Amino acid sequence: MIKLFSVKEKQKKEAAAANGLSKAVKQSAGELRLQKDISELNLGKGVSLTFPEGKDKLLTFEITIRPDEGTYKSGAFTFSFNISTSYPHDAPKVKCKTKVYHPNIDLEGNVCLNILREDWKPVLSINSVIYGLQFLFLDPNPEDPLNKEAAEMLQSNPRQFEHSVQMAIMRGSSIGTSYFPPCRG
Amino acid sequence: MDEDERWRDLDMLLMRPGNITGPGFDPGPECRECLRDQVHVLCVGAGGLGCELLKDLALSGFGQIDVIDMDTIDVSNLNRQFLFRMKDVGKPKAEVAAERVMARVAGVAVTPHFCRIEDKPLDFYEQFHVIILGLDSLEARRFMNQVACSFLEFDAEGKPDLASVKPVVDGGTEGFKGHARVILPGVTPCFDCTLWLFPPQTKFPLCTLAETPRSPAHCIEYAHLIQWYAERPGEAFDADTEEHLRWVFEKAAARAAHYGIQGVTWQLTGGVVKNIIPAIASTNAIIAAACTLEALKLVTMCSSGLNNYLMYVGTEGVYTHTVAYERDAACPMCSAGVPFRVRPSDTLQQVLDALVADKALGAKLSAPSVSYGAENLYMRGPLEEATRSNLARAIGELVDGDGSVVQVNDRGLAAPLRVKLCFVDSMER
Numbered sequence: 224m225i226k227l228f229s230v231k232e233k234q235k236k237e238a239a240a241a242n243g244l245s246k247a248v249k250q251s252a253g254e255l256r257l258q259k260d261i262s263e264l265n266l267g268k269g270v271s272l273t274f275p276e277g278k279d280k281l282l283t284f285e286i287t288i289r290p291d292e293g294t295y296k297s298g299a300f301t302f303s304f305n306i307s308t309s310y311p312h313d314a315p316k317v318k319c320k321t322k323v324y325h326p327n328i329d330l331e332g333n334v335c336l337n338i339l340r341e342d343w344k345p346v347l348s349i350n351s352v353i354y355g356l357q358f359l360f361l362d363p364n365p366e367d368p369l370n371k372e373a374a375e376m377l378q379s380n381p382r383q384f385e386h387s388v389q390m391a392i393m394r395g396s397s398i399g400t401s402y403f404p405p406c407r408g
Numbered sequence: 409m410d411e412d413e414r415w416r417d418l419d420m421l422l423m424r425p426g427n428i429t430g431p432g433f434d435p436g437p438e439c440r441e442c443l444r445d446q447v448h449v450l451c452v453g454a455g456g457l458g459c460e461l462l463k464d465l466a467l468s469g470f471g472q473i474d475v476i477d478m479d480t481i482d483v484s485n486l487n488r489q490f491l492f493r494m495k496d497v498g499k500p501k502a503e504v505a506a507e508r509v510m511a512r513v514a515g516v517a518v519t520p521h522f523c524r525i526e527d528k529p530l531d532f533y534e535q536f537h538v539i540i541l542g543l544d545s546l547e548a549r550r551f552m553n554q555v556a557c558s559f560l561e562f563d564a565e566g567k568p569d570l571a572s573v574k575p576v577v578d579g580g581t582e583g584f585k586g587h588a589r590v591i592l593p594g595v596t597p598c599f600d601c602t603l604w605l606f607p608p609q610t611k612f613p614l615c616t617l618a619e620t621p622r623s624p625a626h627c628i629e630y631a632h633l634i635q636w637y638a639e640r641p642g643e644a645f646d647a648d649t650e651e652h653l654r655w656v657f658e659k660a661a662a663r664a665a666h667y668g669i670q671g672v673t674w675q676l677t678g679g680v681v682k683n684i685i686p687a688i689a690s691t692n693a694i695i696a697a698a699c700t701l702e703a704l705k706l707v708t709m710c711s712s713g714l715n716n717y718l719m720y721v722g723t724e725g726v727y728t729h730t731v732a733y734e735r736d737a738a739c740p741m742c743s744a745g746v747p748f749r750v751r752p753s754d755t756l757q758q759v760l761d762a763l764v765a766d767k768a769l770g771a772k773l774s775a776p777s778v779s780y781g782a783e784n785l786y787m788r789g790p791l792e793e794a795t796r797s798n799l800a801r802a803i804g805e806l807v808d809g810d811g812s813v814v815q816v817n818d819r820g821l822a823a824p825l826r827v828k829l830c831f832v833d834s835m836e837r
């Protein structure tokens with residue numbers, strides 16, 4: 224076995240020189256999996272995706288959701304996705320870049336979505352996360368709030384809540400102690 | 409002590425034939441000389457496991473050792489990282505470890521590399537006959553796995569070319585538990601073949617952290633994940649900066665006091681934020697010993713090696729168990745890639761059509777996308793427009809040459825399919 228090492232090494236160097244293949248470190252398995260996710264994405268109506276660093280840098284991207292019904296109708300909400308090389312072992316890191324009055328999104332853009340944290344599983348995909356985010360706008364959940372004020376208003380006065388959200392989307396408005404700029408999409 | 413006397417125990421293994429030796433074992437004095445002069449081993453990590461590994465390797469006759477680690481010595485390391493002393497605090501682990509081992513074990517050459525593993529080129533890793541890992545993160549292990557797998561080549565029948573197999577021995581410990589495994593890329597499963605072995609980290613729901621904290625860890629995670637970004641916007645949190653950790657600790661303690669929660673300590677803060685599991689010196693010693701023996705077996709074949717995963721559980725009694733895990737035939741890192749004949753002049757569109765029309769492959773493919781390394785040659789979905797122009801280009805221009813492996817994705821496939829492009833003359837195919 225020991226002798227084999229030196230002999231082998233020589234053969235290998237010759238072989239590598241012969242076929243002239245460039246020896247770059249391969250893609251990480253996380254990036255390979257992401258290629259699969261992205262190539263199979265089926266973005267429904269009202270969702271768009273951009274890669275700010277170009278088509279070959281998939282680890283960071285942004286999606287914009289434009290709900291066409293419900294409380295958040297007519298708004299455009301952008302989320303940044305940061306994928307680590309340990310994807311899909313680790314969930315994507317998602318932040319909401321649009322300031323929004325929502326029980327499950329706080330003013331810093333943290334998003335409370337179970338599949339982004341405690342319920343993430345490697346079988347889930349970017350598509351699952353996008354569905355999850357779309358669902359948050361159709362069915363905001365006041366039970367597990369990240370923005371408590373928004374959750375309380377949604378529970379105590381759903382009509383006022385909807386009105387406030389729509390005002391903010393269309394013209395921008397202050398709700399409680401914070402100002403929400405318009406985000407009409 | 410003369411050399412023969414010094415290595416008497418090692419010679420018991422290397423000088424005599426036996427019934428359980430590995431294939432090609434050739435007993436004799438050359439074994440020990442070769443171990444000392446020719447075999448080049450890399451130890452990745454100079455922490456708890458790394459210190460043990462370096463000591464074991466040197467005392468087992470390995471004469472050419474390199475060690476790589478990006479960390480500097482912290483006071484909290486001193487209880488188990490026995491190569492370090494109080495006066496070494498703040499110095500690079502790799503450098504101090506190398507110096508200490510050379511001072512204690514005559515004749516061994518230890519070369520330190522004080523840097524990140526990602527900073528070294530592939531050529532650096534290629535020079536080693538065995539790579540032995542004493543790491544504590546999945547991410548670093550996966551990187552090293554990727555490095556080892558990138559040397560792997562297959563012959564025309566899809567069998568691994570043994571000359572290209574870069575053996576990796578991996579050790580890991582978590583409190584009283586540990587594992588040692590032997591990875592021969594292409595022969596035994598690699599990390600990505602058995603990724604499910606690593607359980608996901610516990611993650612608390614953000615809303616629990618924000619609204620209903622119940623434990624000290626909840627308070628620490630709130631300060632770390634939410635308060636930091638709210639109160640120090642635009643500043644990246646770095647768990648290795650003491651001031652950052654101190655800030656999180658103080659915020660968490662205040663929050664815990666507010667909710668009447670006990671137990672936020674400085675130590676727990678570091679533990680939660682860095683996801684640290686208490687390290688036990690004896691577990692490190694046991695796992696490092698197992699790993700060093702496997703490295704010795706791999707390079708000398710004085711015994712057939714571990715096949716391929718040893719688990720050790722010391723929580724109740726002392727339990728070990730060996731499992732022969734199996735490779736994942738579709739592993740994105742170590743599988744051969746299905747050979748597929750193309751003419752270099754074929755356009756990418758023609759290659760895709762041929763893939764879909766292929767008797768064997770076509771059954772699972774309907775709308776394939778193709779990437780070559782990081783380069784997305786043709787992608788369905790949101791990148792279709794950006795990649796469409798490649799369809800008209802010749803495949804010979806898009807990849808490096810004969811034998812290039814591309815990844816094919818399709819909804820009909822559970823995982824990316826590796827396809828090895830075999831170039832043929834224009835008349836063949």
Ligand SMILES: [Zn+2]
Nearest residue numbers: 598601739742
């Ligand atoms: Zn594998």
